[in-house]
Amino acid sequence: MGLLEQWQATAYNENLGQAQLQQFWATYFEKEKNVYAELLKNPGEKIEGTVAELAERFGLDTMSMVGFLDGIDESLTEANPLADDLAEDTVVNLNYDLESLYKNMVDAKADWLYGLPEWEEIFDEEKRTELFKEAKQMNTIRKAPKVYPNDPCPCGSGKKYKKCCGRK
Secondary structure, eight states: OOHHHHHHHHHHHTTTTTHHHHHHHHHHHHHHHHHHHHHHSTOOOEEEEHHHHHHHTTTTOOOHHHHHHHGGGBSSSOOOOTTTTTTTOOOOOEEEEOOHHHHHHHHHHHHHHHHHHHHHHHHHHHHHHHHHHHHHHHHHOOOOOOOOOBBBBSSSSBBGGTTTTGGG
């Protein structure tokens, strides 16, 4: 079993009680917050190394590093080989797109992450507000306006809907 599968088996273990899972996630989120705070201090820095090296660099155990890699994966400029048997000696990167990272934090409702003070040095308040709105709109489902039988057909034929596309 690869490291990612081990992480998922631990993090989403339905056999653990709710209190144990809450404690697990609270501990993990605190570690995650510290890593992001460290990463955002040098936003342009290219970071690469093995899973074990990065875990040591950020003061994490291997499983927490794998969870971190799983979480940041959608924000990376170059995807890591997570699905393939991820091991401690697998070379990975933490080179992320700042805007994607911020929006993904908002999408995950991780206010402890998108609210980090380090973001203030990267984006001004106006930009953070703009990214926040974009992130919220990404998952908003909009219904097309209802077309009634006597309305002009949306295909642009000039006919009434009931005499055109509404017949089908």
